[in-house]
Amino acid sequence: MEGQINEIKTLRMHRAAVRYNKLGDMGPLQVEVLRQAQMSTDRAYVDGVALFNSGRLKTSLSRNEAIGNYVDRTVRKDMRRLCGRYGIEHGVGRQVRVVGREYNTSGSERSYRIPDLRVGRMAYDITLERKLPSKPQIRGFFASDFRPDSVAIVRPRELDPKATYAIKKPGK
Amino acid sequence: MSSSKIDYSTIYIPKTVGEIVDQLGSMMLSAPQFKSRLPWAFEENIHSNFYELNEGLKIIRRQLGEETYAQLVEMSDMMRAHFEADPEDKTEDGIKGRELIDEMSDILLASRRRKAPRSPG
Numbered sequence: 001m002e003g004q005i006n007e008i009k010t011l012r013m014h015r016a017a018v019r020y021n022k023l024g025d026m027g028p029l030q031v032e033v034l035r036q037a038q039m040s041t042d043r044a045y046v047d048g049v050a051l052f053n054s055g056r057l058k059t060s061l062s063r064n065e066a067i068g069n070y071v072d073r074t075v076r077k078d079m080r081r082l083c084g085r086y087g088i089e090h091g092v093g094r095q096v097r098v099v100g101r102e103y104n105t106s107g108s109e110r111s112y113r114i115p116d117l118r119v120g121r122m123a124y125d126i127t128l129e130r131k132l133p134s135k136p137q138i139r140g141f142f143a144s145d146f147r148p149d150s151v152a153i154v155r156p157r158e159l160d161p162k163a164t165y166a167i168k169k170p171g172k
Numbered sequence: 173m174s175s176s177k178i179d180y181s182t183i184y185i186p187k188t189v190g191e192i193v194d195q196l197g198s199m200m201l202s203a204p205q206f207k208s209r210l211p212w213a214f215e216e217n218i219h220s221n222f223y224e225l226n227e228g229l230k231i232i233r234r235q236l237g238e239e240t241y242a243q244l245v246e247m248s249d250m251m252r253a254h255f256e257a258d259p260e261d262k263t264e265d266g267i268k269g270r271e272l273i274d275e276m277s278d279i280l281l282a283s284r285r286r287k288a289p290r291s292p293g
Contacts, residue, residue: 016280044198044209047202051200054216058175058271070197070200071201074201077184077191079208080191080194082210
């Protein structure tokens with residue numbers, strides 16, 4: 001049964017990658033990337049907590065900072081691997097980016113923010129903390145030149161079953 | 173799992189200092205067995221993780237300089253030996269391997285700071 005479920009997930013991911021690469025269709029890929037990022041986040045968090053609690057994670061940071069730091073880096077790596085595995089074109093100038101500067105050139109001085117992930121006009125932030133639309137980082141995402149419609153806040157479900165949520169662009 | 177089960181044609185190789193630091197961060201959590209967190213799509217193990225790390229270091233070799241590159245390769249080899257010596261994550265070897273991950277990350281980030289100012293999150 002689990003094998004069949006995994007096969008369906010794989011097919012869904014393949015379909016999303018093909019629709020993006022061949023047709024430029026972002027919708028299915030935005031959903032599948034969210035699913036994969038969520039799974040990676042959940043597992044990395046469980047690993048990080050176990051490592052921290054066993055005393056095998058030596059750090060001068062607080063518990064959440066240390067675990068969050070490693071969760072971030074792990075999910076980024078997993079998402080780059082995901083892109084490679086499914087032939088998803090990503091990087092500078094693409095609609096899919098894993099950690100890349102997103103500039104805001106509307107002001108007199110150019111500034112930028114770095115979402116963990118971006119697929120089309122959706123940004124993804126991998127984090128342990130709840131984030132509000134008023135947070136400068138989130139406002140910065142919305143102000144960047146790619147004008148995201150929404151920002152997905154991806155958090156470990158171990159923290160709360162409803163840990164992950166989307167912040168819509170103000171006024172949308 | 174043997175290295176022969178890995179499809180090296182689709183493997184992900186980190187290409188920048190930041191990507192290698194992320195690779196090391198991921199290895200921190202998955203050591204010493206390095207099993208995949210995305211099980212239906214990927215085979216992953218100690219061979220693939222160190223292949224990715226070492227190939228990534230080769231890509232940024234010129235940027236690092238020969239001395240730093242050689243130091244990082246040596247640390248990578250030592251790290252692998254520690255993790256192979258502690259597959260159940262029960263002894264000091266697992267801790268020493270992870271200390272090397274942090275030390276390598278620090279060296280890489282220091283090399284980047286020599287090139288450019290840090291960026292905001």
